[in-house]
Amino acid sequence: IEIVNRCTMQSRQRRTLVVVLSLLLALALAEAVPLRPVFHVQPKANWTNDPNGPMYYKGVYHLFFQFNPTAAVWGDMHWGHVYSRDLVHWTHLPIALSPDQPYDKDGVFSGSAQVLDSGVPVIIYTGVQPQVQCLAWPKNASDPLLVEWVKDARNPIINAPAGRDPISPWRVTGSDDYFFGFGAQDNATKRGLIELYSTPDFESFSRVGVLYGDSPNTNFWECPDFYPLPAADPLGNVTASTYAVKASTNGRDFWTLGSYDATTHEFVRNAKVGDIGSADQLYDYGKFYASKRFYDPVQQRHVLFGWITEEDALSKQRGWAGMQSIPRQVQLDNTGTRLITYPLDDLQALRGAYVNVPGGTIPRGERIMKDVVGTQLELLVVFRVPNGQGELDFGLSVLQSPGGEEVTQIGLRGSASDVAHLQVYINRSRSSLEPSAAKSTYSGLAPPGVTTQARLRSEQPNSMLVELRVFVDGSVVEVFANGGTSAVSARVYPTRADSVHVGVFSYSSRGVDIVSFDAWTLKSIWKQKKTN
Numbered sequence: 001i002e003i004v005n006r007c008t009m010q011s012r013q014r015r016t017l018v019v020v021l022s023l024l025l026a027l028a029l030a031e032a033v034p035l036r037p038v039f040h041v042q043p044k045a046n047w048t049n050d051p052n053g054p055m056y057y058k059g060v061y062h063l064f065f066q067f068n069p070t071a072a073v074w075g076d077m078h079w080g081h082v083y084s085r086d087l088v089h090w091t092h093l094p095i096a097l098s099p100d101q102p103y104d105k106d107g108v109f110s111g112s113a114q115v116l117d118s119g120v121p122v123i124i125y126t127g128v129q130p131q132v133q134c135l136a137w138p139k140n141a142s143d144p145l146l147v148e149w150v151k152d153a154r155n156p157i158i159n160a161p162a163g164r165d166p167i168s169p170w171r172v173t174g175s176d177d178y179f180f181g182f183g184a185q186d187n188a189t190k191r192g193l194i195e196l197y198s199t200p201d202f203e204s205f206s207r208v209g210v211l212y213g214d215s216p217n218t219n220f221w222e223c224p225d226f227y228p229l230p231a232a233d234p235l236g237n238v239t240a241s242t243y244a245v246k247a248s249t250n251g252r253d254f255w256t257l258g259s260y261d262a263t264t265h266e267f268v269r270n271a272k273v274g275d276i277g278s279a280d281q282l283y284d285y286g287k288f289y290a291s292k293r294f295y296d297p298v299q300q301r302h303v304l305f306g307w308i309t310e311e312d313a314l315s316k317q318r319g320w321a322g323m324q325s326i327p328r329q330v331q332l333d334n335t336g337t338r339l340i341t342y343p344l345d346d347l348q349a350l351r352g353a354y355v356n357v358p359g360g361t362i363p364r365g366e367r368i369m370k371d372v373v374g375t376q377l378e379l380l381v382v383f384r385v386p387n388g389q390g391e392l393d394f395g396l397s398v399l400q401s402p403g404g405e406e407v408t409q410i411g412l413r414g415s416a417s418d419v420a421h422l423q424v425y426i427n428r429s430r431s432s433l434e435p436s437a438a439k440s441t442y443s444g445l446a447p448p449g450v451t452t453q454a455r456l457r458s459e460q461p462n463s464m465l466v467e468l469r470v471f472v473d474g475s476v477v478e479v480f481a482n483g484g485t486s487a488v489s490a491r492v493y494p495t496r497a498d499s500v501h502v503g504v505f506s507y508s509s510r511g512v513d514i515v516s517f518d519a520w521t522l523k524s525i526w527k528q529k530k531t532n
Contacts, residue, residue: 008447013465035318035475035493038376039350040308041065041090042323044078046072047315049055050165050223050290051305051324052079053113056297057121058144061087061122063305064096065124065324066110072321077107079125083145087296087303088349091262096123096149096308099134102133103127103156104174110223110290112168116178117235122202123149124180126164129530132156135202157205163195165223168294170234172262176200178235179265181211181223183247188215192249192276193222196265212245212267215517217277218254221247223290226267229257231302233295242332243267246283246291247276253283253291253306255339255453256262273337283341284325285444286426286479287311293330299318302330304341308476311491313436325489326471326478333485342484343471350522351378357517362394362506366404372502375399376522379470379502382515383412384463390416390509398472399431401495406432406499408492410470410479412446419464422446424481424488430523433494442488466513473522 042048047068054063060116079097082090082421097108104127111125112446124138128200134155139148163184170179173279181194193213199205211226224247228240245267246255274281283291291306306325315321328341355371362383372379377398385392397412409432414422425443432439448464469480479488502519506512 009098014416034375036320037323037473037476038349038526039322039471039473039522040326040476041082041305041525042320043067043069044092045319046070046321046330046380047522048080048322048324049074049307049309050110051292051307052125053112053123054292054294054303054305055115055121057115057146060085060144060146061123061296062112062146063090063324065096066307069095072315072319073376073402076390077109077128079123081146085123086346086349087330087344088346088525089469090525091527093145093147095389096146097125099127100461101127101151101155103132105129110165112166112180112292114168114235116169116202116240118459119330121146124166124169126166127156127183131162131164133163152271154203158197161195167194167224167226167475168234171237172260172265173237173239174262177210178202181224181226182430183224184213185220185308186214190219190251191215192218192247194221194224194226194245194247206423208265211265212232212269215247215276218249219278220249223248223253223292225291225293227293227295227302228260229302230293231300231331233297233324240338242270244330245269245276246293248290249276250448251289254278255281255283257337257339257405262317270337280445281339281446283330283339284487285424285487286487287491288325288444288487288489301432303344304328304330306489311438312432312434313495314434314493328484330485333449338485340449340484342480343469343478347378352523355519357514357519359514359516361513362504363510364506364508365503366397366503368397368400368402368501368503372519373500374502374521375472375474375500376500377470377472378515378520378522379468379472380518381470382465382467382517384513384515385412385419385422385466386416386463386510387419388416388510392416392419392508392510392512394424394506394508395466395504397505398470398477399492399499400501400503401494401496401499404500405432406494407495407503408477408490408494409505410468410477411505412466412481414509417468420448422466424468424479424486424491425476425477426488428492431494433495437493438491444486444488446481446486449481465486471522
C-alpha cells in the first residue's frame with residue numbers, strides 16, 4: 001500500500017488500488033477469527049458504523065452502511081451496500097458512494113433512501129466537509145440491485161445550517177411537497193433539534209423551520225427519525241394519530257411520541273410520554289446506536305437496524321469492526337404510549353437444530369444445561385415469577401466455560417412485590433479473560449408485554465410470566481424481554497474454545513420456575529452472488 005501511495009498515477013486510480021489492497025489484507029485476517037458473527041450484516045472486512053438508507057425496490061431489500069474500506073478503524077467514510085430478497089439472507093454489492101467530490105471529500109456521511117412517487121429511488125446524504133446535504137440517483141433505475149449511483153450535479157443542495165443524517169422524505173395531506181429533516185443543534189442552548197425542509201421536485205429546496213427539538217439533557221441530534229404509527233407508507237399522504245420522533249444523542253437512541261401538525265409542520269409531544277433523553281425511552285439499553293428505520297411495503301411494517309460497535313481493543317488484529325443489529329420490527333404497545341421492538345419473525349428461517357429443555361424450578365446458584373451448546377443460538381425462555389415478598393435475580397447464562405471462568409449472564413432482577421418493574425440486564429463481569437474487553441453491565445426497565453399479561457390471566461393468579469428471547473452470535477448478544485418491551489445488546493469476547501455452554505441461574509430469595517425453554521442453532525445470513 002505504501003508503494004502504491006508513492007506511485008505516479010491519478011488520485012482516483014491510486015485510491016481505488018489502495019482500497020482493493022486494503023480489503024484483500026483485511027479479508028485474510030477477518031476470515032480466521034472465531035468471534036466473527038454470521039447472522040449480522042457487516043462488510044467482508046474493515047470498519048462499519050451507522051446503517052444507512054434501507055429501502056425496498058423492485059422486489060429487493062437494500063441496506064447501505066457507513067464503511068471504511070481501508071482499515072478496521074473509523075475514517076474515510078463510504079457507503080457499503082448489501083441486498084436481500086427476504087430481509088434474512090444477504091449478498092454483498094460494490095461500494096455505492098465514495099468521497100470523491102469536493103463537497104464530500106472528507107466523508108460520505110449518513111443519510112436515507114426513498115422511492116419517490118415517480119418510482120425512482122433517491123439517496124439523501126451528508127457530505128463532509130463542511131457538513132452539507134446532497135443527493136444521489138441510480139445510474140440505471142431499471143436495475144433492481146441498484147449497483148451504480150450518480151451524484152446530483154447540483155450538489156450540495158443545502159449548505160446551511162450545519163447538520164447531518166437526513167431523514168427519509170414524507171408527504172402530508174393537502175400538499176404536493178416532499179418534506180425531510182436532518183439532525184442539528186441550537187446554537188444558543190446546545191440542545192439537539194431536527195431542521196425541516198421541503199421540496200416539490202428535488203430541484204429546489206426551502207427551509208420550513210424546526211420539526212422538533214430543544215429537549216433538556218440532550219446535545220446534537222444524530223441520525224434522527226420521524227414516522228407515523230401504526231406503520232404506513234410515508235409518501236401515502238398519511239394522517240396518523242400518533243407519530244414517533246427518534247434521535248441519537250448522548251450515545252443512546254431515544255424516542256418519544258406525539259402528534260404532527262400538518263399546518264405548522266411541527267411535532268407536538270404527548271404530555272403522557274417522556275421526552276428525548278428520558279432514561280426509560282430507548283430502542284435498546286445496551287450497545288446500540290445511530291439506528292435507521294424504513295417502511296416495508298410488503299409486510300406493511302416499520303423495520304429497524306442499529307449499529308453495534310466493538311467493545312475491546314483488538315479490532316485491528318481481527319481485521320473487522322462493527323455490525324448491524326438483527327432487523328427488528330417497531331410498533332406501539334397496547335397502551336399506545338410506548339414503543340416495542342422485537343426480532344422479525346422472518347428470522348425463523350435461520351433456525352437449525354432444535355432442543356426443548358424440560359421445565360422446572362431453577363435451583364439457587366448456577367447450573368449448565370447439558371443439551372444446549374453453541375456460539376450461534378436463539379433461546380426463547382418463559383419464566384413463572386411469584387408475586388410477594390423478597391428479591392428476584394434469575395436468568396440465563398451463555399458462552400459459558402465448564403468451570404465458569406468465562407460466562408455472560410442475561411437476567412431479570414427486582415422486587416417480587418413489584419414484578420411489573422423488573423430490570424433486564426446483561427452482566428459481562430466474567431464474559432471474557434481478555435483484559436481490554438468491556439466488563440460493564442447494561443440494564444433497563446422490562447415492563448410486562450401484552451402476550452405475558454394475556455397468558456398470566458389463564459395461569460396462576462399469584463404469579464407473573466416473563467419472557468427472554470436471546471440471540472447469540474459469536475461476540476454479540478441481543479436480548480428481548482417480554483415480547484419486545486425492552487431490548488439490550490452487548491459485545492462479549494470469550495477467549496476459551498470451551499466457552500460454548502448455556503445455563504440457568506438464580507440468586508432469588510424465592511423460587512422461579514421455567515415454564516418453557518426452546519433453543520435453536522442459527523445459520524449464516526450470507527448468500528454468494530451467482531454468476532453465469
